[in-house]
Amino acid sequence: MRVTERSTEPSTRPEPVIEVERLHVHAGASHILRGIDLTVRKGEAVALLGANGSGKSTLVRALVGTVAPSHGTVRLLGAGLDADRVPWERIGYVPQRAGARTGVPSTAAEVVASGLLSGRRWWLPRGWRARVRTALDEVGLADRASSAMHVLSGGQQQRVLIARALVRDPDVLVLDEPVAGVDRPSQEAFAASVRRLVGRGVTVLVVLHELGELTELVTRAVVLRHGRVVHDGAPPRPRAAHDAVSHRHVHPHDDEARRPAPLTQNPVNGSTEEVAS
Numbered sequence: 001m002r003v004t005e006r007s008t009e010p011s012t013r014p015e016p017v018i019e020v021e022r023l024h025v026h027a028g029a030s031h032i033l034r035g036i037d038l039t040v041r042k043g044e045a046v047a048l049l050g051a052n053g054s055g056k057s058t059l060v061r062a063l064v065g066t067v068a069p070s071h072g073t074v075r076l077l078g079a080g081l082d083a084d085r086v087p088w089e090r091i092g093y094v095p096q097r098a099g100a101r102t103g104v105p106s107t108a109a110e111v112v113a114s115g116l117l118s119g120r121r122w123w124l125p126r127g128w129r130a131r132v133r134t135a136l137d138e139v140g141l142a143d144r145a146s147s148a149m150h151v152l153s154g155g156q157q158q159r160v161l162i163a164r165a166l167v168r169d170p171d172v173l174v175l176d177e178p179v180a181g182v183d184r185p186s187q188e189a190f191a192a193s194v195r196r197l198v199g200r201g202v203t204v205l206v207v208l209h210e211l212g213e214l215t216e217l218v219t220r221a222v223v224l225r226h227g228r229v230v231h232d233g234a235p236p237r238p239r240a241a242h243d244a245v246s247h248r249h250v251h252p253h254d255d256e257a258r259r260p261a262p263l264t265q266n267p268v269n270g271s272t273e274e275v276a277s
């Protein structure tokens with residue numbers, strides 16, 4: 001009998017937290033995601049970049065189960081999305097342009113507390129006030145707990161929504177353009193919280209148009225173009241020459257786009273370009 005040798009060495013790589021394999025998403029006749037493979041491991045801070053319409057939000061929505069794949073698989077924290085065993089309480093999600101207006105005037109603390117409710121649990125857990133306070137403190141809004149949402153700036157409202165995701169004390173945080181159009185203090189507060197979270201071993205996947213305040217923090221960038229991954233590795237470096245708004249971008253055709261290449265990022269609009277060799 002032939003015995004297959006297997007290594008008894010424990011793997012030193014952190015375990016995968018997000019696993020996407022051959023993911024395709026269609027919407028009507030549109031083929032939006034065209035075979036995405038992506039593994040994010042525990043403790044990574046990954047930026048998902050790409051031009052408008054490249055599929056970033058669709059990928060994130062497929063990850064959290066709000067968009068159904070037409071083909072392929074998604075696993076979160078080791079559980080397949082299709083098997084309905086994902087521990088959602090360990091996952092924080094901030095959707096793109098999440099509306100803070102509910103029709104009912106709510107305070108920041110109430111909005112954050114709603115993050116402690118889940119599909120199966122309609123009551124707040126013991127100690128919820130302290131958790132809400134900690135989450136608001138995390139985004140620099142400890143003093144605004146009892147402020148009504150509508151009196152907060154757009155950036156502060158967005159920070160409250162981030163606190164709503166943080167109040168679960170998640171192991172994984174998925175954010176879709178959390179700082180788009182928000183004021184500078186909110187961007188800085190956001191970067192500071194991500195830094196603390198990553199320091200605690202939380203895995204972060206964040207859709208961004210530009211790395212901005214997160215430049216030093218993000219260790220890996222995944223760039224989408226036309227529904228495909230065209231770069232997965234070191235974050236693109238901003239280049240001074242691209243600062244000009246008038247700068248023209250080259251968008252290669254699909255065939256060229258399949259070839260991964262080193263990229264630089266236009267800091268103005270977040271689009272990426274291949275480095276001239």
Ligand SMILES: Nc1ncnc2c1ncn2[C@@H]1O[C@H](COP(=O)(O)OP(=O)(O)OP(=O)(O)O)[C@@H](O)[C@H]1O
Nearest residue numbers: 027028030032050051052053054055056057058059
């Ligand atoms: N439900 C839908 N029906 C039809 N087309 C859709 C649907 N959702 C997304 N799309 C299209 O799929 C493409 C990818 O959209 P998606 O929002 O994922 O891109 P994105 O990279 O997040 O863009 P942005 O940076 O502008 O947010 C776009 O062309 C969009 O118009």
